[in-house]
Amino acid sequence: MIDDLSKAILNSQSIAILTGAGISVNAGIPDFRGEQGIYTTGKYSEHVFDIDYFVEDPKRFYDFAREMYPIFESAQPTKAHKFIKELEKYAEVYVITQNIDLLHKKAGTKNVIYLHGCVKDSFCMNCGKQFSFDEMKTLIFKESVPHCDKCGGLIKPDIVFFGEPVKDFDKAAKWVSDADVFFSLGTSLEVYPANMLVDFAKGARVIVNKQLTRMDDEFDFVFHEDLDEFASKLESILKGGKE
């Protein structure tokens, strides 16, 4: 199966890739629903990314942020992130990520849509003043809930909370429908509307995820395995090596 996939990639001009939290787990960033996920272990409430829950009591989100920001800062791209960058040698590569971390950026991937925003910037919900990742990293350890130094408004990271519209969905859907090969990598495909992107794929559909997803039947190639191991195998086949 992986040989046929390799041929499809070598014959493709454009590859669209939807990534989810699973691609960053080997970098030390926990996912939501995986074996050690934030929801699975129950360490934080499932509402930690709900906009109403945030506005009601932002400290609960910032407790989570105090644990995660140092990890976001030190985490390095995984084999799978680097492989996606390598794929640019074979075709135009378009990545649509649900992740809020900076790992596709650190890997140097050219075309990325952050469907759910990312932690790079934050802004004051009152006056709109922007705060960089470095400023926030300091602020969240100075104040239990960071407020704007200009107007006193509540600061919110530029990430899409549940209950808010996602970013650039139409552009993402076009990238997917124009692609010869569509990958879904390290996502449970439980989150709407990101999971709707699968329906736009007209080319070969490939899913790689450790656990089963309820959309597996919609894919031509299904791999239930670790993404870094999968990336190493596919990379060596693409380079003409043996599995």
Ligand code: CNA
């Ligand atoms: P999810 O629902 O937690 O699913 C992740 C999937 O990845 C699970 O089905 C796992 O089985 C699978 N998985 C975990 N590790 C690996 C691995 N090494 N190889 C292959 N598969 C693996 O997360 P989704 O991305 O589907 O859900 C979307 C949410 C998660 C978005 O709103 C994100 O913002 C949010 N999220 C992002 C991050 C991040 O930025 N890294 C971390 C945690 C949550």
